[in-house]
Amino acid sequence: MDLIVEILTTMGAQLQKPTLAFLIGGMMLAALGSKLEVPEPVYKFVVMLLLLKVGIGAGISVREADLVSLAVPALAAAIVGIAIVLLGARTLVRLRGVSPMDGMATAGLFGAVSASTLAASMAVLDGEGIVYEGFIGALYPFMDIAALVTAIVLAKLSAQRKTAASVQGGTLTMGGGRSGTSGGFDGGLIKSILVDTFRSSAISALLLGLALGVFARPEAVYESFYEPLFRGLLSILMLVMGMEAWSRLSEMRKVARAYVLYGLTAPIIHGLLGFGAGLVAHHLTGFSAGGVVLLSVMAASSSDISGPPTMRGALPEANPSAYVGTSTGLGTPVAILSIPLFMALADFFIGF
Template structure:
């Protein structure tokens, strides 16, 4: 009962917060056919400002904290990012009318992190005056990059196996139609073997370019820049006078844009299997609960705060809306963007922001005895 009360209280607070209010407002005006357009250049600047601020916060905290305290949460963040991809590979991919490669891409996007969802969680934690390690935001890349890399590698391995299987079937059928050769004379067999070996090398998945592509993405670049500046320099003056005061206002504008985009993506989601809708509602809670459980282990072992556990759970519940889509488009070009982007933006993000954030905050408060 305590948990239900706390969840409902936090849910009401979240409904009244500008974060979710602007998200819902964006969906409503898009549904009404509004022609409001926020220029892409402004959105890019807002994203840069928000994630640079989060990076600076984490960098400053890392500079002033014990690095050993960060090791276990970082390891858990990596594990969760990888697990989420395999959950999609062996659940969503098994459902009717769902293509395996689309399911893997969806898992990669849900395993990657939404900077805007994380920013919304940080804002609500501060509103509720729930303490957390400032460096907890730095867990972002430790979940984001492994998820994207795992998704692209798993998808390419699957596609290569499928391609080789198709080629083997064709070769076998062709061999049946040929006349038998003399004993000991196997020139075509050797040539085919060498060709298959070369084809395997040509299609081998290269992991480092995937990591480079992720690091060059606008979201991670901004966050890692802020992180590095926070660790290596002393940016407290510009942080307090410029980045921190603008944070919530800029976040509200981004939520408005995301709401409008979420509504537009609903049309794309109707074109693919309806199982994506069910997955997009259930998966954020499942992913978040896995991360919450691992976070509680870190809480009891290293003293990781309950607020930090919430952040770990929320970034696991989130799905990438900035860096993930272009990375997956390039890494898994055969996957259908209407499936994985529609599932993420139209349903996954509103569920993560509107339901998962108050859910995990309420769960942490119930455990903490508040």
């Protein structure tokens, strides 16, 4: 009972804070038919600055971090990303009205990470004075890439099995083998996925920030430019995401109801997986309670920047209304609104 009261109290308090308030405000404006619009170049510029800020801060901390303290959460992040995709393959993909290709694309986005949600959760913890490891931003690529690669590979394998099954009773090739693509799995597929993912705008900006933080000495520009602008830029991003989330809800009419159920429940379930992994890292290396919260939010989030273009390129057969609509329209707001939940859980089980 004490845990429930603490969760409700934390959620009520955080809904009044700028990060979540701007998200809800954006959704309300869109629901009321407001014509307010943030130009796309401005949105991309804000996202780039936020990712550079997260990356530089993580890089500075990585430079001073203990290898084991970093390696354990990084491994946990990758495992959680893969586990989320495998869970989606066992649940969403098997629901009525969900095609294997669309289901795996959706599971891939939910296994990957939302940079904006991660930035929002950092801002919430900073506002509460909750300490977390500075290298948290370095965990982003581990979960993001592991999930995207797993989802795309599983989708491709499923498509190959389907092709093989359709050919099995049909025409044979001159050499006695079956025609089609039922041969060996394309060994270059994973390499191409990795290349495309690393070249995406989100990962590129984050990795650039990491490299600058590790190999350069960017503390002066970080403290004088990126840090002071962080909260203001994040409020604009939350406003845009709120409006975008509401507009994406209309796309949900084009897909099966299973996506609605998944979009509403998966962030919480995935976040709990991340919370469990964070607890393990806490007991093994002393991973902080704030770090556990951020790992949980990363797991609860769904990719809104790097994931969609990666899926469009790797799985052109998948329906964007399914995976983007579910991710942006439902997954993102649920994940952001769940930040107080994981804060309360971390406070209850570990303590700030």
